[in-house]
Amino acid sequence: MRTTETISNNSSVKSVLATPTDLAAEGVALIAAQLRELLADVFTLYVKTKNFHWHMSGSHFRDYHLLLDEQADQIFAMTDDIAERARKIGGTSLRSISDIARHQRLSDNNETFVAPEEMLRELTADNQLLTRLLRETHAVCDEHNDVATASLIENWIDETERRTWFLFEAAGRG
Numbered sequence: 001m002r003t004t005e006t007i008s009n010n011s012s013v014k015s016v017l018a019t020p021t022d023l024a025a026e027g028v029a030l031i032a033a034q035l036r037e038l039l040a041d042v043f044t045l046y047v048k049t050k051n052f053h054w055h056m057s058g059s060h061f062r063d064y065h066l067l068l069d070e071q072a073d074q075i076f077a078m079t080d081d082i083a084e085r086a087r088k089i090g091g092t093s094l095r096s097i098s099d100i101a102r103h104q105r106l107s108d109n110n111e112t113f114v115a116p117e118e119m120l121r122e123l124t125a126d127n128q129l130l131t132r133l134l135r136e137t138h139a140v141c142d143e144h145n146d147v148a149t150a151s152l153i154e155n156w157i158d159e160t161e162r163r164t165w166f167l168f169e170a171a172g173r174g
Helices: 010-017 025-054 059-086 096-104 116-143 148-168
Strands: none
Touching: 025 059, 025 096, 025 116, 059 116, 059 148, 116 148
C-alpha cells in the first residue's frame, strides 16, 4: 500500500487517512479543527513554560524552577492525547512548527529577561485562557455528541485549573 506521502490525489489521501466513526462528517471537521487549535495552544504553553523554567532566577529559584518543570511535563503529556483524539475521529492534526504558529491563539514570549513574578502572572493568564478555550471545544463536542473528546477535555480543564491555582498562589495572588 502506498503511503500518504506518495499519493498526490487529495481524495486518495483523505481515503487513506479516513478513520471509521459514527460522528457526522460536519462534527468531525469542526472538532478536529478545534483540536488542532488546542494542540497548537498546548505546544505554545509548553514551550513558554519551559522557557520560563530555563530562565528562572531570584530568591525562589528552586521552588519556581521545579514547579514549572512539573507543569511543563503535565502540559506536554496532553499533546499526544489531543493529536491522537483528532485522528481517532477521522480528522488530522498538526504537522510542523509553522503549522503550530498558524493555529496558536496563546502568545509567545521572546523577551530576553522576564522577572520571576511576571513569568508566573503570564503563565497564570495563559492557563486561564487555555481553560476558556477548552470549555469552548467542550461545547462543540457536546453539540456533536462526541462524549469521548468531551471527557478528555474535562480532565484537561481540571489539570489546567490546578496549574492556574498554583501559579496564582506562587505569584503572591497577582
